[in-house]
Amino acid sequence: MKAMAIREILEYPDPRLRKPARKVEVVDEPIRQLVADMLETMYAEKGIGLAATQINEQLDVLVMDLSEERNEPICLINAEILEESGHQEHEEGCLSVPGIYAKVRRAEHIRVRALNEQGETVEMEADGLLAICIQHEMDHLRGKVFVDYLSPLKQKMVLKKMEKRHKAVVAEA
Numbered sequence: 001m002k003a004m005a006i007r008e009i010l011e012y013p014d015p016r017l018r019k020p021a022r023k024v025e026v027v028d029e030p031i032r033q034l035v036a037d038m039l040e041t042m043y044a045e046k047g048i049g050l051a052a053t054q055i056n057e058q059l060d061v062l063v064m065d066l067s068e069e070r071n072e073p074i075c076l077i078n079a080e081i082l083e084e085s086g087h088q089e090h091e092e093g094c095l096s097v098p099g100i101y102a103k104v105r106r107a108e109h110i111r112v113r114a115l116n117e118q119g120e121t122v123e124m125e126a127d128g129l130l131a132i133c134i135q136h137e138m139d140h141l142r143g144k145v146f147v148d149y150l151s152p153l154k155q156k157m158v159l160k161k162m163e164k165r166h167k168a169v170v171a172e173a
């Protein structure tokens with residue numbers, strides 16, 4: 001395993017965030033290196049989840065760590081939702097839309113099947129914030145960003161705020 005790398009996170013409205021991820025055919029060393037880089041990037045950016053799309057890798061890989069100690073990483077490859085029930089609303093943020101927070105309605109409880117880093121099939125039940133995080137990351141892998149759930153007016157405001165941020169960054173550079 002090469003040294004891990006903190007990768008650049010794409011920011012909304014970057015069109016590359018819209019590219020759908022491809023299924024992972026074989027969970028091999030390069031995939032495990034990608035997972036390591038995603039975890040290092042997620043921890044560095046204080047996120048509790050990250051999808052490969054966000055670092056411009058169109059592969060169906062997501063990582064999460066909701067633990068207090070930040071030492072319980074979860075990796076889901078080619079994740080599929082088998083069942084979902086109930087609804088819950090939660091204030092969401094996104095590492096690709098810094099500074100924007102908004103309520104999003106998602107399923108309360110989900111049952112997920114995926115491959116882990118060893119390429120083994122795993123099934124897990126999730127509810128609460130874990131269910132929200134999995135759905136948020138799986139959206140990224142399908143080219144969806146949580147801003148898409150907001151009203152057209154709010155989306156316009158987010159766009160203006162992000163364009164201002166990107167102009168400021170260019171000015172700084």
Ligand code: K2U
Binds near residue numbers: 047048049092129140
């Ligand atoms: O950008 C991302 O995909 C990481 C997301 C994951 C997430 C969003 C909403 C709700 C749960 C998870 C966040 O930026 S991680 C930051 C965060 C931390 C705690 C609660 C909400 C968001």
Ligand code: ZN
Binds near residue numbers: 096140
């Ligand atoms: Zn996000």
